[in-house]
Amino acid sequence: MRFTNVHSVPIDRFKDMIDRASVLRDVVDSDESVELVLDGSTVANLFFEPSTRTRLSFDLAAQRLGARVLTYDPSSSSALKGESLRDTVLTVEAVGADILVVRHGHVGVPDEIAGWTGCSVINAGDGVGQHPTQTLLDMVTIKRHFGQLDGVRMAVVGDVSHSRVANGLIDIAPELGIKLTLVGPDEWLPEEPSVPATSEIGDVLGQVEVLYLLRVQTERGGEISNQFITRFGIDRGRVGHLNDDAMIMHPGPINRGVEITGDIADGPRSLILEQVRNATPARMAVLEGTRS
Ligand code: NCD
Numbered sequence: 001m002r003f004t005n006v007h008s009v010p011i012d013r014f015k016d017m018i019d020r021a022s023v024l025r026d027v028v029d030s031d032e033s034v035e036l037v038l039d040g041s042t043v044a045n046l047f048f049e050p051s052t053r054t055r056l057s058f059d060l061a062a063q064r065l066g067a068r069v070l071t072y073d074p075s076s077s078s079a080l081k082g083e084s085l086r087d088t089v090l091t092v093e094a095v096g097a098d099i100l101v102v103r104h105g106h107v108g109v110p111d112e113i114a115g116w117t118g119c120s121v122i123n124a125g126d127g128v129g130q131h132p133t134q135t136l137l138d139m140v141t142i143k144r145h146f147g148q149l150d151g152v153r154m155a156v157v158g159d160v161s162h163s164r165v166a167n168g169l170i171d172i173a174p175e176l177g178i179k180l181t182l183v184g185p186d187e188w189l190p191e192e193p194s195v196p197a198t199s200e201i202g203d204v205l206g207q208v209e210v211l212y213l214l215r216v217q218t219e220r221g222g223e224i225s226n227q228f229i230t231r232f233g234i235d236r237g238r239v240g241h242l243n244d245d246a247m248i249m250h251p252g253p254i255n256r257g258v259e260i261t262g263d264i265a266d267g268p269r270s271l272i273l274e275q276v277r278n279a280t281p282a283r284m285a286v287l288e289g290t291r292s
Contacts, residue, residue, distance in 0.1 A: 004110040008132070027281075045124075149178055174194075215250070
């Protein structure tokens with residue numbers, strides 16, 4: 001099984017994963033046990049880029065399903081002795097991994113790896129490519145909060161062009177009925193966006209249920225500037241223009257005082273930690289999918 005982008009599985013299967021993840025969220029919250037469908041399996045986390053919530057939640061998701069977990073650390077591995085990525089992957093498979101969770105700085109690496117190995121491969125973020133399990137947990141978060149996806153209006157704000165998170169949303173949210181608008185400086189918007197786009201945050205504030213903020217991706221060319229903060233930063237003043245039921249999301253890690261002020265990130269409009277709470281169940285749903 002390959003879950004390397006949001007379209008690796010048919011749309012109906014993706015929808016089923018959203019609902020399964022929501023069921024698993026309730027199970028996790030009540031600390032009930034789940035069927036250990038990965039009992040006897042080994043999941044290897046291969047993270048070549050930093051991560052906190054994605055790696056920890058994959059780790060916990062695999063453990064909750066009964067898997068053994070191997071965590072590969074590139075900073076202390078034979079990659080430093082010149083071992084190729086392919087040899088590393090074949091080694092991890094030979095050691096006994098059945099499922100590889102891959103984060104890498106270059107687009108397409110999870111797919112490339114899937115071509116080398118018989119293991120299931122799950123993309124945990126490939127450069128500016130996609131971050132499909134983040135997209136899944138975001139959909140779970142919206143559906144649980146608003147009761148549905150169809151018709152929900154959502155603006156994705158900020159460093160769109162450097163964001164794999166934005167790419168996953170752009171690729172699947174409209175198919176799920178979400179009305180998506182992109183917002184950001186012209187130079188950070190796609191040249192030919194497949195959904196409406198604007199460089200004026202004021203165009204969307206009173207028009208959406210979800211304001212989805214993106215981290216400025218300084219490691220991929222995004223630049224934090226006072227101009228960006230003034231034009232797009234979400235603070236109390238801008239929140240005052242939101243509809244009463246509108247909520248704020250962000251995949252994390254947040255830059256406090258850049259995309260969002262600390263009081264708003266910690267306030268009642270924020271679903272940011274709710275997204276993190278849905279991370280383990282969403283990744284459990286994907287890991288379960290490797291067995292069907
Ligand atoms: C995102 C990532 O690494 O793509 N973080 C995450 O996984 N929650 C987003 C980001 O780093 O901006």
